[in-house]
Amino acid sequence: MPISELISFRQNLHQHPEIAGEESATSEKILAFFAKLNPDHIIQNLGGNGLAFVFKGKKNGTRSLFRAELDALPIQETGDPEYKSRTPDKAHLCGHDGHMTIICGLGEKLAVQRPESGEVVLLFQPAEETGEGARWILDDPKFQQIKPDFAFALHNLPGFPLHQVVTRKGTFAAGSTGLTISLTGKTSHAAHPDAGINPAQAIAQLIQTLPKLTDKLSSFALVTVIHAEIGSLAFGTSAGKGSLSLTIRAFDQAELEILIEMITEQAKRIASAEKLDCEFSFVESFAVSKNNPKAAEIAEGVMKEQELDVLEKPEPFRWSEDFGLFSQSCPSYLFGLGAGEDCPQLHEPTYDFPDELIDTGVSIFEGIVRKVNG
Known part of the structure; x- marks a missing residue:
């Protein structure tokens, strides 16, 4: 042809x-x-x-x-x-x-x-x-x-x-992967946040700490926060649910897997300290x-x-x-x-x-x- x-x-x-x-x-x-x-x-x-x-x-x-x-x-x-x-x-x-x-x-x-x-x-x-x-x-x-x-x-x-x-x-x-960390606590009235479990503090900690985990690796790696969500736009309600989505990437496959493990362990620790349930969802994973x-x-x-x-x-x-x-x-x-x-x-x-x-x-x-x- x-x-x-x-x-x-x-x-x-x-x-x-x-x-x-x-x-x-x-x-x-x-x-x-x-x-x-x-x-x-x-x-x-x-x-x-x-x-x-x-x-x-x-x-x-x-x-x-x-x-x-x-x-x-x-x-x-x-x-x-x-x-x-x-x-x-x-x-x-x-x-x-x-x-x-x-x-x-x-x-x-x-x-x-x-x-x-x-x-x-x-x-x-x-x-x-x-x-x-x-x-x-x-x-x-x-x-x-x-x-x-x-x-x-x-x-x-x-x-x-x-x-x-x-x-x-x-x-x-x-290599890269998308990760969503879903946190579940307890909804309460905004006038009584102490009666509920709000994930806001945990999400703030995760945003601050997760991108810095790459400092522990020997080659290039990057954690990019792409989306965060807490509760809904209801001014009388203290949020009981939230999520944080990240893109994780690295030049070395073994280090990519180590970084993913560090992120999930850190998220579990922070969630546990805040009395939140924690679930992980991975999408668009590339080796x-x-x-x-x-x-x-x-x-x-x-x-x-x-x-x-x-x-x-x-x-x-x-x-x-x-x-x-x-x-x-x-x-x-x-x-x-x-x-x-x-x-x-x-x-x-x-x-x-x-x-x-x-x-x-x-x-x-x-x-x-x-x-x-x-």
Whole structure:
């Protein structure tokens, strides 16, 4: 397929976005695209709406996996491309439409020339934005059929020169989780607060103390207070319930888990001292994205051979990527592809994936395939 047809395919995906867990029509489009490529094996309904296409070599060897994301964001697009989202309050404002198209382009290359050895798996993952999809994929028994020796993925990066490759040894992006701490005491009349148990003092203490727990860790970590709620707007009532929501992030997976444990223990202590019941609810949990040295050597060797502009970033990114869970389970490599210094940032309502990156992404991934699988 000429690059112009891949661009049209990307723009069609852009017009019809589906958010996390709802990607059935997107999956159908991908399935139809691959029907003419005759992969050796197709797995449907993988971890929900996920898909995997397997291209086999003539002899045994390494199994390499390349991942793209199916889901869009629940945001209204305010940019005005000709192919603007036709679905209100949903749009591909993270570039997953472009990432899918790159993996489709890689599929075309594999259809023309199968790998010499092993297997190449092209994976389309649901629910990346919510941090759920990778877990759904890994927990699906069907995943054992395609469990890889190496996994690779890319993400476009606004703010970096177009086509520049952004790499990093070790941690590429932070792990993170959302946490809501719910406190329950006893409601009373505002004239007699002593007759009740108000969580206000405990929440004030938590806001003061929890962000400082990162001082006890050896590498970067951050606790951000994002929401607090106490009682209701009833001036005659002393609150009996409250909650505090945080985003917790770290560059090291072990330290992320230690930090979460410190936060929950501190919350339990403060709640107990104030005679409050305490419950925890975790959402949008992302593992640290850690680049494997051997996978990095393979990918960065290809980038050097292709004479690409490569930037090695001194610090990991503070945002999180659901690919991190793959990197915690097998040797993996995640890299960035510059989307232009003037490109709107990811998740901004005017963002749009630059179609010029499709060819670059396909070329890098095909280079990795030929290096690993021949």
